[in-house]
Amino acid sequence: AQRVTQPEKLLSVFKGAPVELKCNYSYSGSPELFWYVQYSRQRLQLLLRHISRESIKGFTADLNKGETSFHLKKPFAQEEDSAMYYCALRTGANNLFFGTGTRLTVIP
Amino acid sequence: DGGITQSPKYLFRKEGQNVTLSCEQNLNHDAMYWYRQDPGQGLRLIYYSQIVNDFQKGDIAEGYSVSREKKESFPLTVTSAQKNPTAFYLCASMASGTRSYNEQFFGPGTRLTVL
Numbered sequence: 001a002q003r004v005t006q007p008e009k010l011l012s013v014f015k016g017a018p019v020e021l022k023c024n025y026s027y028s029g030s031p032e033l034f035w036y037v038q039y040s041r042q043r044l045q046l047l048l049r050h051i052s053r054e055s056i057k058g059f060t061a062d063l064n065k066g067e068t069s070f071h072l073k074k075p076f077a078q079e080e081d082s083a084m085y086y087c088a089l090r091t092g093a094n095n096l097f098f099g100t101g102t103r104l105t106v107i108p
Numbered sequence: 109d110g111g112i113t114q115s116p117k118y119l120f121r122k123e124g125q126n127v128t129l130s131c132e133q134n135l136n137h138d139a140m141y142w143y144r145q146d147p148g149q150g151l152r153l154i155y156y157s158q159i160v161n162d163f164q165k166g167d168i169a170e171g172y173s174v175s176r177e178k179k180e181s182f183p184l185t186v187t188s189a190q191k192n193p194t195a196f197y198l199c200a201s202m203a204s205g206t207r208s209y210n211e212q213f214f215g216p217g218t219r220l221t222v223l
Contacts, residue, residue, distance in 0.1 A: 009148060034211070044151075044198065044214040086150060094139065094158065094202075095166070096212060100150040 002027045004089050006099035013077050014107045021072040021102050023061075023087030032090040033070040035061055036098075039083045047085070048072070057081070077106045111135055112215035114199050119220045121186075121193075129184045129218045131199035138204040140182035141212065144168060145196040154197075157182055158204070186220060194222045 003026040013019045025031055037047040048056050050063040050070060061072045070087060087099040112133045121127045131140065139158050143151040153166030157176040171190025176182055182201075186193045196219050200212040
C-alpha cells in the first residue's frame with residue numbers, strides 16, 4: 001500500500017533562513033510526486049511536480065529513490081511562504097495520495 | 109475565480125439528515141474527485157470519477173455517495189450513516205491525457221458542521 005509521510009506538522013523558520021520540508025514515501029510502483037500548497041484563504045494549488053525538475057517561487061524538490069524522499073527546499077525563506085504544504089503521490093489509479101501536511105511559518 | 113466552484117461555503121445539518129454538497133467545473137475535465145480534509149490528517153480521498161456515469165470508492169467512502177450524470181458536475185451526498193461528518197470537503201478535477209503533466213485543480217471547499 002502507498003504511504004506518504006510528512007514528519008513535521010509545524011515548522012517555523014526566520015525570514016532569510018533556509019527551509020526544508022520533509023516528505024518520505026512508500027510505493028511499490030514507479031513514483032510520481034508533487035508538492036501542493038495552501039496559502040491562507042486560498043485554494044489548494046500545485047507548487048511542484050518532480051517530473052518537471054523546476055524551481056517555483058524559489059522552491060525545489062528532488063526525488064531521491066534510494067532514500068524514498070521528496071523533500072521541499074528553499075535557500076532563503078520569505079514571509080509570503082507561510083502556508084500549509086502537502087506532499088502527494090500519484091498512484092496507479094491516477095489518484096493522488098496526500099501526506100498529513102506541514103504548516104510552515106516564516107517569522108519576520 | 110472560476111474553474112471549479114463548490115457550494116455552499118458553509119453548511120450546517122442536524123444529526124440524522126442527509127446533505128448534498130455541490131461541485132461544478134467548467135474546465136472540460138474528465139476526472140473529478142472528492143476529498144475530506146481534517147486537521148492533522150491531510151486530505152483523504154472519498155470518491156472519484158474518471159468519466160461520466162462512472163465513479164469509484166476512495167479510501168474513506170463509507171457513509172458517502174456520489175453521482176456523475178454530467179461531465180461538469182460531481183455532487184457528494186453525506187448520509188446519516190457517516191459517523192463523523194463534520195469536516196472540510198474539497199472537490200478537484202483533472203484533465204485526462206498525458207498523465208505525468210496533469211495536475212488536479214481544487215475548488216474553494218465546503219465546511220460542513222453537524223449540530
